[in-house]
Amino acid sequence: NAGVTQTPKFQVLKTGQSMTLQCAQDMNHEYMSWYRQDPGMGLRLIHYSVGAGITDQGEVPNGYNVSRSTTEDFPLRLLSAAPSQTSVYFCASSLVLGSVTQYFGPGTRLLVL
Amino acid sequence: EDKVVQSPLSLVVHEGDTVTLNCSYEVTNFRSLLWYKQEKKAPTFLFMLTSSGIEKKSGRLSSILDKKELFSILNITATQTGDSAVYLCAVGRSGNTPLVFGKGTRLSVIA
Numbered sequence: 001n002a003g004v005t006q007t008p009k010f011q012v013l014k015t016g017q018s019m020t021l022q023c024a025q026d027m028n029h030e031y032m033s034w035y036r037q038d039p040g041m042g043l044r045l046i047h048y049s050v051g052a053g054i055t056d057q058g059e060v061p062n063g064y065n066v067s068r069s070t071t072e073d074f075p076l077r078l079l080s081a082a083p084s085q086t087s088v089y090f091c092a093s094s095l096v097l098g099s100v101t102q103y104f105g106p107g108t109r110l111l112v113l
Numbered sequence: 114e115d116k117v118v119q120s121p122l123s124l125v126v127h128e129g130d131t132v133t134l135n136c137s138y139e140v141t142n143f144r145s146l147l148w149y150k151q152e153k154k155a156p157t158f159l160f161m162l163t164s165s166g167i168e169k170k171s172g173r174l175s176s177i178l179d180k181k182e183l184f185s186i187l188n189i190t191a192t193q194t195g196d197s198a199v200y201l202c203a204v205g206r207s208g209n210t211p212l213v214f215g216k217g218t219r220l221s222v223i224a
Contacts, residue, residue, distance in 0.1 A: 033211055035214075040122075040216065041216060042201065042214050042215060042216035042217050043156075043201065043203075043214040044214075045211050045212075045214075048211050058211060090155055090156075101147070101158045101161060102147075102158075102212065103158075104155035104156050104157075105155060106154050106155050107154055107155055
């Protein structure tokens with residue numbers, strides 16, 4: 001098992017550009033989520049999905065879109081990047097939502113100039 | 114609003130010291146409390162606690178949950194420089210809801 005994989009590892013964007021952060025898991029987990037981590041703020045939930053075709057907003061969803069067309073993939077789209085979106089992004093998955101171990105991807109470091 | 118508060122936010126100790134990290138929570142429909150260790154990259158799972166008073170132990174790390182007082186502690190004995198990391202506490206709730214994370218405690222162990 002590769003676990004949770006994320007691409008790219010690092011990305012630099014200009015303000016206003018769009019991009020998609022990729023996340024995939026091969027553990028047949030129903031629940032997937034995206035977090036951003038900023039210094040002193042801990043992990044903040046952006047969006048999550050409880051299964052293919054079902055997504056919901058987390059704590060800080062503005063400026064981000066997600067879709068879940070398959071169980072394996074959960075891409076995060078930045079529609080028009082802003083410097084405030086400079087952060088480290090983690091994707092996570094778990095078999096069941098909320099109360100069991102989450103497996104995290106290695107993270108994507110995003111810099112928006 | 115559901116919240117998880119960790120203390121202290123940061124801590125510096127010498128090798129060999131014992132440390133206690135705290136996590137308090139106020140959530141509706143509590144189901145579990147999880148501890149993670151995060152070094153340079155992604156968090157790695159340490160413990161999941163669901164019952165009060167039952168200590169979970171792994172080597173020099175141990176954790177316990179108090180559901181009456183709504184907190185958990187993570188103990189690390191005989192600390193080593195490799196224990197330097199951010200320790201995250203998260204709470205799981207019943208129903209289709211995501212984990213609620215605290216902001217973490219940054220532990221630095223110096224030789």
